Amino acid sequence: MAGPSLASSASASPSRPDSGTRAAPRWYSHAYNRAELYRLAAAMGWLSRPARLWLARAIGRAAGRFFPVERATVRRTLEVMTGAGGARLDALTADVFRDFAMCFSDLVTINRQPLTRLAAHVSYAPGTERLDALESGLISLTAHVGNWELAGRLLARNAARPTHVVVAEEEMQNIERWVRRDGDGVRFVSRTAPTVSLGLVAALRRGEVVAVQGDRALGTRGDTLVPFFGHPAPFPRGPFVLARALRVPLVPAFCMLGPDHRYVVTMPEPLMVAAGAEEDALRSWVALLEDTVRRHPTQWFNFFDIWNPPRD
Amino acid sequence: METDEILDAIKALLVERLKFDPARAAEITPDTLLPQGLEGSLGLDSLDFIELAMGIEERCGITIDEQEDLAPHFESAGALADFVTARQERA
Numbered sequence: 001m002a003g004p005s006l007a008s009s010a011s012a013s014p015s016r017p018d019s020g021t022r023a024a025p026r027w028y029s030h031a032y033n034r035a036e037l038y039r040l041a042a043a044m045g046w047l048s049r050p051a052r053l054w055l056a057r058a059i060g061r062a063a064g065r066f067f068p069v070e071r072a073t074v075r076r077t078l079e080v081m082t083g084a085g086g087a088r089l090d091a092l093t094a095d096v097f098r099d100f101a102m103c104f105s106d107l108v109t110i111n112r113q114p115l116t117r118l119a120a121h122v123s124y125a126p127g128t129e130r131l132d133a134l135e136s137g138l139i140s141l142t143a144h145v146g147n148w149e150l151a152g153r154l155l156a157r158n159a160a161r162p163t164h165v166v167v168a169e170e171e172m173q174n175i176e177r178w179v180r181r182d183g184d185g186v187r188f189v190s191r192t193a194p195t196v197s198l199g200l201v202a203a204l205r206r207g208e209v210v211a212v213q214g215d216r217a218l219g220t221r222g223d224t225l226v227p228f229f230g231h232p233a234p235f236p237r238g239p240f241v242l243a244r245a246l247r248v249p250l251v252p253a254f255c256m257l258g259p260d261h262r263y264v265v266t267m268p269e270p271l272m273v274a275a276g277a278e279e280d281a282l283r284s285w286v287a288l289l290e291d292t293v294r295r296h297p298t299q300w301f302n303f304f305d306i307w308n309p310p311r312d
Numbered sequence: 313m314e315t316d317e318i319l320d321a322i323k324a325l326l327v328e329r330l331k332f333d334p335a336r337a338a339e340i341t342p343d344t345l346l347p348q349g350l351e352g353s354l355g356l357d358s359l360d361f362i363e364l365a366m367g368i369e370e371r372c373g374i375t376i377d378e379q380e381d382l383a384p385h386f387e388s389a390g391a392l393a394d395f396v397t398a399r400q401e402r403a
Contacts, residue, residue, distance in 0.1 A: 191358075193347060193383060194348045194356060194358045194360070194361060195361055195386050195387075196358060197361045197362050197365075198365055198376070198386060201361075201365045202376050205375055205376060205377035206377050220357060221357070222358070238358060238359060245365075246366075
């Protein structure tokens with residue numbers, strides 16, 4: 001595995017680190033970001049869920065053959081994550097596309113249903129009741145594993161507070177309506193300007209929830225290299241800076257698809273970030289993420305090289 | 313606090329919390345733009361704005377909890393000083 005290649009650039013002043021002029025990672029630029037695929041998946045919504053998931057599995061298995069670049073990346077990633085090889089590695093690679101197709105199908109169908117109807121498809125692991133005791137603002141930390149969007153919606157319902165979901169400025173505006181639907185107390189906040197963090201500060205001061213993805217580097221000085229499956233990978237430090245500054249907890253949340261096709265929501269112990277300990281907290285988060293991915297390697301839905309994100 | 317005093321407080325925060333060169337901070341005027349991406353700005357990124365907001369809360373005794381879009385108030389040093397002044401008068 002080649003080492004990461006984060007280019008450094010000159011400082012703006014002798015004492016102040018560069019604010020970040022590196023090229024942004026292009027992790028969103030994969031062949032699945034096509035409006036036609038979202039439309040096709042949504043059109044399957046009239047089927048019963050078992051039938052829809054059966055069809056999604058079949059399409060997912062076939063789809064892997066049509067995306068050779070992503071397939072090769074997934075295979076290399078799984079090789080590092082699982083140590084598998086040969087036929088076992090091929091099977092795991094195919095399973096990523098299968099599981100992604102099922103979660104993707106749910107993303108544009110059941111995720112759009114009223115939250116009361118979602119209960120039929122979701123169970124909660126012990127520990128999620130911790131959320132009830134958190135009265136201050138909080139930061140929900142998720143990643144692109146399982147049905148992460150559903151995790152955010154369920155957390156918004158359970159927290160009974162407005163939830164601001166921070167998302168990257170999507171390259172293809174025409175798919176936004178499929179994946180970013182305000183409502184049910186959820187509001188999407190696009191990371192279009194550096195001042196976006198001010199709105200998050202204000203929301204946390206009001207006792208609201210901020211949901212962020214903790215697995216995608218931004219290509220700025222806010223990235224920190226942390227070992228992930230034994231190799232350094234860039235992760236965003238921003239959520240940890242925000243939590244430390246506002247003295248609010250970070251609540252890791254995962255929503256994984258089980259063998260019975262029900263989702264299981266897990267919320268490990270919240271992380272509190274002491275002054276100067278942002279990087280330690282980030283490492284704790286990455287360890288939690290690694291543990292989750294180790295148990296569900298076929299639900300790691302980042303179709304790029306996490307250790308060397310592609311850049312513009 | 314008067315607007316000029318708040319502007320001085322902003323300069324001090326830039327040095328103390330954001331590690332700006334004091335000589336560079338001293339050159340800041342009300343027209344100096346703050347956010348990264350604007351030509352001639354100080355180039356503050358999202359992490360800087362968190363630190364700046366926290367510093368202003370502590371130093372100026374206000375709480376930043378507005379529902380409204382805060383970006384226009386943090387576009388320049390002068391706009392920020394005016395915002396803080398207005399908040400202090402309202403408190």
